[in-house]
Structure formats: C-alpha cells, structure tokens
Amino acid sequence: MIQFSDSAIAEIQRIQTKQSSNNSHFRLAVIQDGCAGLAYDLKFDPQIQADDQHFTIQDLSIVVDANSAAQIQGIAIDYTEDLMGGGFQFSNPQAQRSCSCGMSFSMSTDNTDEWQVDCGL
DSSP: OOEEOHHHHHHHHHHHHHTTOTTSEEEEEEEEOSTTSEEEEEEEESOOOTTOEEEEETTEEEEEOHHHHHHSTTOEEEEEEETTEEEEEEEOTTOSEEOTTSSEEESSOTTHHHHHHHTTO
C-alpha cells in the first residue's frame, strides 16, 4: 500500500491544475538514477499501461508500474515547505539506504561510502 499525506495530494493536484494535466494520471516510478542508484520519478501520464497498478485517492488518479510497485510497497509520501522551498519527502520501508538528498535510495547495503561521497558528504 502507498500512503500520501493530505499535503502531498494537495501539492500534486495544484501542479496538475497548473500544468493543464487534468486528464492525466499521476505516475510514481522507480528509475535507475541518483547517487544511491535508484530514484523516484514523478510525472503526469495520460496513459495507463497493462501492467500498472491503478488507484484513486481524493479524486487523484495514481498509477505505478509493476516493477516499481515492489520497490515502493509501504511507502509514505509527504510534501513539506520551509524557507528554502518545498519538496516531496519519501519514507520507503523497502529502501536499505537513503541518500542525504532524500531523492535517491538503494535496495542493498553495499557501497554506501561511494554514494555518500557523490552526494557531497
């Protein structure tokens, strides 16, 4: 199960309206990227693929491909703002390591020193 805070849903809906993506689905995916090896990919997509999991929260249509679903099972997504701006926060119980930037994670515990250096730590 994927959990979205009310503030995350509100921000996604605000962006969707601003980008005229009202007929699109919010797609959450995991891609190979980032300093820890995997990253979250958030975008609007007009299509639902055959292997997608599809659900609706507060009138927001959300899709997740089958490969990503296993890597984000149980994830909680929040949106917070501070004086430096706003951003989505991910709490993923499947992640073995998370990068300090908060957008990248790893499914293994190997090579943690290498990606910490890449993040500037």
